[in-house]
Amino acid sequence: MPVxxxxxxxxxxxxxxxxxxxxxxxxxxxxxxLLGPNGAGKTSSIRMMMGITIPDSGSIRLFEKPFDRKSLExxxxxxxxxxLYKKMKVIDQLVFFGELHGISPEEARKRSTEWAKRMEIAxxxxxxxxxxxxxxxxxxxxxxxxxHAPDLIVMDEPFAGLxxxxxxxxxxxxxxxxxxGKAILFSTHRMEQVxxxxxxxxxxxxxxxxxxxxxxxxxxxxxxxxxxxxxEGDSAFLNSAEIAExxxxxxxxxxxxxxxxxxxxxxxxxxxxATIYRFELVEPSLEEIFIETVGGKTNA
Amino acid sequence: xxxxxxxxxxxxxxxxxxxxxxxxxxxxxxxxxxxLGWSSYTNRNANAGKHIAIASDxxxxxxxxxxxxxxxxxxxxxxxxxxxxxxxxxxxxxxxxHSKAIDGMLSIDTSSAGAVTATYTSLASGGFVNLGGIRSAxxxxxxxxxxxxxxxxxxDADAALKSVSIDTLQLDxxxxxxxxxxxxPFFKALIMALLLSxxxxxxxxxxxxxxxxxxxxxxxxxxxxxxxxxxxxxGKLVGVGAVGLTQIAIWMIAAMLFxxxxxxxxxxxxxxxxHFSWMEGLLFPIYFVLGFALFSAMFSGLAATCETSxxxxxxxxxxxxxxxxxxxxxxxxxxxxxxxxxxAATLCPLTAPYIVLPRMGMAAVPLWQLAASIVxxxxxxxxxxxxxxxxxxxxxxxxxxxxxLPELVRWLRYS
Numbered sequence: 165m166p167v168x169x170x171x172x173x174x175x176x177x178x179x180x181x182x183x184x185x186x187x188x189x190x191x192x193x194x195x196x197x198l199l200g201p202n203g204a205g206k207t208s209s210i211r212m213m214m215g216i217t218i219p220d221s222g223s224i225r226l227f228e229k230p231f232d233r234k235s236l237e238x239x240x241x242x243x244x245x246x247x248l249y250k251k252m253k254v255i256d257q258l259v260f261f262g263e264l265h266g267i268s269p270e271e272a273r274k275r276s277t278e279w280a281k282r283m284e285i286a287x288x289x290x291x292x293x294x295x296x297x298x299x300x301x302x303x304x305x306x307x308x309x310x311x312h313a314p315d316l317i318v319m320d321e322p323f324a325g326l327x328x329x330x331x332x333x334x335x336x337x338x339x340x341x342x343x344x345g346k347a348i349l350f351s352t353h354r355m356e357q358v359x360x361x362x363x364x365x366x367x368x369x370x371x372x373x374x375x376x377x378x379x380x381x382x383x384x385x386x387x388x389x390x391x392x393x394x395x396e397g398d399s400a401f402l403n404s405a406e407i408a409e410x411x412x413x414x415x416x417x418x419x420x421x422x423x424x425x426x427x428x429x430x431x432x433x434x435x436x437x438a439t440i441y442r443f444e445l446v447e448p449s450l451e452e453i454f455i456e457t458v459g460g461k462t463n464a
Numbered sequence: 465x466x467x468x469x470x471x472x473x474x475x476x477x478x479x480x481x482x483x484x485x486x487x488x489x490x491x492x493x494x495x496x497x498x499x500l501g502w503s504s505y506t507n508r509n510a511n512a513g514k515h516i517a518i519a520s521d522x523x524x525x526x527x528x529x530x531x532x533x534x535x536x537x538x539x540x541x542x543x544x545x546x547x548x549x550x551x552x553x554x555x556x557x558x559x560x561x562h563s564k565a566i567d568g569m570l571s572i573d574t575s576s577a578g579a580v581t582a583t584y585t586s587l588a589s590g591g592f593v594n595l596g597g598i599r600s601a602x603x604x605x606x607x608x609x610x611x612x613x614x615x616x617x618x619x620d621a622d623a624a625l626k627s628v629s630i631d632t633l634q635l636d637x638x639x640x641x642x643x644x645x646x647x648x649p650f651f652k653a654l655i656m657a658l659l660l661s662x663x664x665x666x667x668x669x670x671x672x673x674x675x676x677x678x679x680x681x682x683x684x685x686x687x688x689x690x691x692x693x694x695x696x697x698x699g700k701l702v703g704v705g706a707v708g709l710t711q712i713a714i715w716m717i718a719a720m721l722f723x724x725x726x727x728x729x730x731x732x733x734x735x736x737x738x739h740f741s742w743m744e745g746l747l748f749p750i751y752f753v754l755g756f757a758l759f760s761a762m763f764s765g766l767a768a769t770c771e772t773s774x775x776x777x778x779x780x781x782x783x784x785x786x787x788x789x790x791x792x793x794x795x796x797x798x799x800x801x802x803x804x805x806x807x808a809a810t811l812c813p814l815t816a817p818y819i820v821l822p823r824m825g826m827a828a829v830p831l832w833q834l835a836a837s838i839v840x841x842x843x844x845x846x847x848x849x850x851x852x853x854x855x856x857x858x859x860x861x862x863x864x865x866x867x868x869l870p871e872l873v874r875w876l877r878y879s
Contacts, residue, residue: 214689216861236690247683251478263470264690308686 165228167192167316167347168213173222175208182208184371185222190347190364192315195338197362197379198351201458205371206351207244210320213349214241226316237266240314244321244351246305250294254280254304257293258311265312272311279307283333298325306334310341317341319350323357335361355451365450369458383447390446391419391427397438406430420448467691471699472706479670479707488666489711493718496658515542516598517557519549520572525580525609529570532601561585570598580606650798653822656744657794659715660752661787661818667708668759668783671700672767672776675860679768684860693857697764697849705756712752716745744824747834754841755817758848759783765852768859769872790818801827810837813844 168190175183183205190196200206211217213224215233226235249257255276262272280286283303288296293304302325309317322338323331338348338361352358358365358379365382367375375382394416402410402417406425411418421427427445434440448456479485516533520526526547533543544566546553557569568586582602584595604625611621678684687696766779793815796805801823809819810829816837823829855872 211861216685216688233692239689241686241689243682243685243689245682245685247678247681247686249474249478249678249683250681251482252474260470260474261686261690264467264687305686 165192166190166225167227168349169223169225169228170209170213171223171225173209173212173219173224175205175212175217175219181371183212183219183368186368186371186373187222188366188373188376190316190349192347193342193345194363195342195348195350195361197358197365198349198368199353199355199358199365199454200351200368204368204458206368207320208371209368210241210243210318210349210351213318214239237312238314239316239318240309240312242305242309242317242319242322244324246302246325248293248301248305248308251292253290253292254296255289258289258304258308261308262311265314267312275311275313276307279311282337283307299327299330302326303330306337310337315346317346317348319348321352322350323352323354331357355449355454359450367454367457375453375457379450382453383450386448386453388445388447389421389423389425390448390452391417391421391430392442392444392446393417393419393434393440394442395434395438395440400437401430401434404430404433406433467695468699468702471687471691471696472703475700475703476706479704480710484670485707485711488663489714492659492662493715496655499658513540514567515544516568516570517544517546517560517566518570518572519554519557520545520547520570520574521549522572522574522609523547525572525574525605528605528608529572529601532604533597535601558585561587570602572602650794652825653794653797656748656821656825657791657818659712660748660755660821661790663708663711663752664755664759664817665783665787667704667756668763669776671704671760672763673773674704675700675764675767675856676770676773676776679860680771688861693860694853696860697761697853697856700764701757701760704760705753708752708756709749712749716748741824744821747824748821750838751817751820754838754845757845758813758817758841761845761848761852765848765855765859768852768856786814787818790815793819794822797823797826801829807833810834811840813837813841816841 166189168188170186170188173183173186174181186205186209188196188198198206198209208217212219213226215231215236224231226232227238229235249260252260255273258276258279259269259272262275263269267275276289277286280289283306285300285303285307288300288304293301296304306322309319317338322334326334335357338350342348350361362379364378365376366373396415399412399417402412402419406421406427406429407419408422408425409420419430421430431440431443434443518526518529520529523545526545530543530545533541546557549557549571554569554571557566557571560566561569564587568584571583571585573581580602584598607625608618608621611624612618616624684696691699762782763776763779766782767776770776790809793805793809796803797819800806806819806823809815810823810833820829820834820837
């Protein structure tokens with residue numbers, strides 16, 4: 165069941181086309197990555213999904229119905245630019261956002277306490293927002309997004325500003341929500357997180373979708389012509405005639421073979437001069453696909 | 465509607481618990497009382513304790529003037545006489561004035577037949593303040609001298625020239641008589657104007673600053689995903705307006721308690737014999753709400769176009785000029801509360817919130833003018849809200865630079 169459907173959505177500001185003829189669909193129980201370089205049109209697309217701006221043409225459907233503000237009660241939104249009322253106490257702020265999403269103050273208070281324990285910030289509830297660190301505020305905003313148990317969760321750069329420990333906490337929470345059947349859309353620049361979490365992606369550039377679909381399917385379209393080698397000894401084999409490009413990070417090399425490059429031959433050459441701990445033929449990483457797809461084509 | 469009320473409640477609770485509310489609730493009335501007290505004190509003491517020298521070629525006339533001037537016991541003036549005074553005497557007195565040894569010199573020349581000429585010389589720029597007392601004493605003395613010269617006895621001359629005090633009475637619209645004393649209508653008008661203008665300005669600008677702060681902190685992006693921009697604006701207006709009404713209610717209750725106390729009987733006398741009618745009590749919150757809604761709606765739209773509080777400064781004349789115009793009109797109201805200017809200011813939506821109640825304290829305002837003033841204010845609020853909500857919808861999501869005039873026009877066309 166598609167939770168969000170965009171069909172031929174276009175939005176222009178003055179002479180600049182922010183989003184052009186964008187179509188995508190997100191299913192329940194799916195994590196969807198919206199990717200693209202700065203200024204590609206990610207935030208403009210998200211703002212239209214959230215009813216903050218209205219598309220010039222095309223249609224947006226939420227929960228299998230044409231866009232309706234009432235549907236937003238089932239949506240949790242974490243924008244890229246975080247914002248909280250600085251002078252308000254954290255608990256009052258969470259209850260306020262809960263009430264705006266249609267839950268009772270008592271229920272909002274109860275859920276805030278539960279979520280605060282889960283996100284390891286229960287001590288912050290009676291404090292004013294301005295007294296908290298940026299990372300803590302980020303987690304408060306994360307809770308505010310999820311407090312009303314939305315069926316669709318939209319997060320713009322959810323990992324920005326989080327330390328590795330808290331980033332893992334957020335990752336686990338998102339995976340748990342996915343298991344509960346929630347549809348999750350997030351935009352990010354961190355490709356390793358997209359590879360780890362996303363089922364589907366849409367890569368947009370200059371407002372247009374340039375690559376979209378199931379992540380595994382997309383990666384399988386690319387030839388396995390990348391090699392990861394972990395070795396000790398002489399690195400002379402990195403100058404092999406089979407290699408188009410190689411990056412050596414002190415015994416950990418990432419290699420791209422030439423179009424007809426022979427991996428077996430390269431392995432022999434490497435084994436002759438160094439001790440090989442790992443030699444793995446892999447698909448290109450999402451980061452490489454990203455750079456290959458949008459490289460040199462951005463206007464940003 | 466639920467979102468409007470939730471946003472209004474949040475605004476109300478945040479403001480009401482703030483220190484600014486506590487300070488302004490206490491400080492504004494204290495400031496007004498202090499201002500009026502200081503004004504009354506300086507007015508009373510402007511003519512007191514002066515050291516004046518009279519240089520005249522007629523000793524009798526100089527003495528008569530001196531007696532008149534010393535009759536005002538509150539003034540506690542010192543009056544010296546040099547008569548007959550030579551040119552050298554007058555020059556010496558001028559030097560004393562210059563060296564501040566005395567406050568002023570009254571030079572009188574009776575050499576022309578039947579004519580008396582007088583010159584008062586002083587250093588202080590406010591010397592004109594006590595000129596009224598000197599003129600009165602001089603005219604009284606000259607008239608008395610002329611009557612005596614004509615054969616009238618001193619006692620009869622004094623009786624003939626005895627001053628008559630005037631009590632002022634004011635008819636209300638029902639023809640009832642209300643007693644007004646001295647400067648009390650002016651002080652009442654001033655209190656009304658200050659009590660209305662201060663909260664309207666303070667809360668209106670406070671709301672504009674809050675919008676800029678929320679725009680800077682990017683909270684609007686979150687809020688707009690759950691509420692429409694118009695609901696956000698309406699919630700803010702209702703919440704902050706309710707804070708202002710709470711403050712006015714506190715002031716009115718405090719004023720009523722004060723009026724009923726024994727202290728009021730002694731304090732509200734003379735120039736401060738100020739009383740409010742039930743109609744004024746009813747219209748006070750109405751004009752506050754209308755004035756607040758007009759200026760706050762205007763500044764909310766403009767604030768959404770700004771990036772910083774400094775950007776807002778360029779729009780300040782829109783708030784300040786109507787206020788200055790209204791304050792400047794108070795003396796005109798005192799002179800003729802039904803003049804063309806007073807009627808125009810009553811009907812003009814930008815000045816009506818500051819002018820109508822002060823004017824009512826001085827004269828009965830025709831009912832049609834009150835009704836027209838309220839209708840025009842409501843129409844203006846609707847028009848300003850229409851424009852502001854369009855600027856607000858677009859402006860709160862525009863970051864990075866201050867909007868130019870052509871951009872603002874385009875924003876109005878977007879929605």
